[in-house]
Amino acid sequence: MSGVIPYVAGWAAFGFAVRVVALGIQQRPFLEKPVTHAISTAIFGGIGSYIYYLEQRQLELIQKRKHTLLENRKRRREYEEAKSQEYAIAA
Template sequence: MSLLTNIIGFSIFGFAARVGQLGIQKRGLFENPAGHAIAAGAFGFVGYWAYHWDQRAAVLIQEKRAQLAERRGQTEGTS
């Protein structure tokens, strides 16, 4: 998934969470549009962070698999 898709998806989720929150409280949805922007921005930042975390985790897993393959190759060659 691309970075932009991840940020937009999380932002939409944040906006929906804000609308759901106001619906539960039975408040007007257009009372405070800054609250919607803050929720979307905060969740968008979480999406940005999650994307980079996922990329870093993939690199770490690749490195660990390479280490394991190297170790297995060394042990098979000695026996």
């Protein structure tokens, strides 16, 4: 679970920075309505959490696919070896 914390913290900090920059562009005080900072931080933190778990699911799928491909490659190699032995015996 410790892998989630950097994602959430990084995206939350990005959300806070987005809000501060938006206020800076509008030339309004940076800490005006701190509730909006909290909302922005929470939303971007949620995005970070979603991205972390999405990446974990994708890595699992890649590992499963890799395992399947390696098994198929192993079976194909065994099949080709058996075929080559049959030809060697027949010749």
